[in-house]
Amino acid sequence: MSCPTEDDIDALAEVYYDSFAEDPNNTWWWPQDRDAMFEWLHGRIRGKMANRNIRHYQVLDRQGGEVVAFARWDIPKGYEAMFGEWIGSKGDDALDVSRVVVDSEQQSDTTEPTATTAPVEEAAPSAVKTIAAPRGADPELCQFFFAKLAALSKKWNADQMLGLSLLCTSPKYYRRGAAKALLAPMLAIADAAGLRSYLEATPAGRPVYEKLGFRVVEVQKFDPDAFTGGKVKGLTTLSIMIREPQPLS
Template sequence: MAFQIQYAEEHDAPALARINILSFETQGLLQALFPGAETPALELHKANNYMKHLANRQMHVVKVTDPLTGELVGNARWQLPEAIWPRDQTPALSEKAQEIAQDPMRLAPRPRNEALLAGFRTMLEHHRKKYLGETDLLLDFLATTPSYQGRGVGSALLRWGTAKADEKQLRIYLEATEAGYPVYVKHGWKVVEEVFFDREQFGGHGRDRFILMMRDPKPLAQSATEPGRT
């Protein structure tokens, strides 16, 4: 099935939050950040976070919906340099959503492991500073709802961004999970570094492995002749 990519809107936030939580459940990082929080509270937090992303001019929040059921089944967040992709407007947000977008963490569940939260952010920022250049694209997030995985949703969301990058001959940086890694290799990403987030240092348990990856653009002649690249 050819999956269509559309921009997400405010009303999609609860479904985007559910995909986010379901597809990363086994990782358990969110649960470690907000110990004891029930799923509805985590879903509300993630939905609130989406207001921030939707309000961000550089963040292109795109979705895949099953054409038969209308269910939202996949989501990617692409950060595109504004100087190259200027945007007149972001998706329309209600007054309440605009207020939430200013500081979604204010409403985040408690208790929180603040040290773990800060440690995780610092780790991401450190590596983004090191690898993400001014004209690079960033794949900030990619997930397909578990029951739809392996049907091409993730690849369709990836092609949306790789086509843009190829057209302007730009690179794309990302931090891959174990699940994402083989899919990214298939779409042309290469490993730049393997890093571990040690939760123990911040009062948590275990560690998370991330594979930092960069994709160089395909030469224009090659990407233009490849089927299915729109």
């Protein structure tokens, strides 16, 4: 596990796209043009890397160096130094998580879908006001989607907690423990600091987080049917989950 740099943006965008592409309840605001979405992802990832209050971590395949998964964390004020170097420092330290990332045959009961959190990189209410929609996407759909997320974040005072704003796993690395490898070190730091943690989970991701101590505090459902011209049927469901700091062993 290591900090990605700008050289990794292509790979991160690929993992992001592939992990959410199969979930229409989280992608109905996307443009149909794949290249346009990649263009937007590049800009968003680069912008987030420039934010000193955000940390990115990735898990790499030791043999080929391929990005297996990556996570984005929002760090509350006053805790920046505890959660690793900002990407601008371009630190090269890496953590060996090979004991956590195991072969699926050895960990067959691990539920780890590709996309386990809502893509909430625009969760801050102030950011939603100025969000630029992907080229070819409907700006009103994007505004509606991210405004929902922003309202939840504000309601639960997420900026006062360690926030998991994004977690993506490449479809090629299902059920190999990559999510746990990305979560466990940061949650251990939160425990040591007595800090609560926050996320907004997809239905598929909820069991992953429950195993790590997160508990549902609210379930938010909304129907995008009216906003998509009938393209998306059924409710979009997000579970707001908070984890209390765990006692140190």
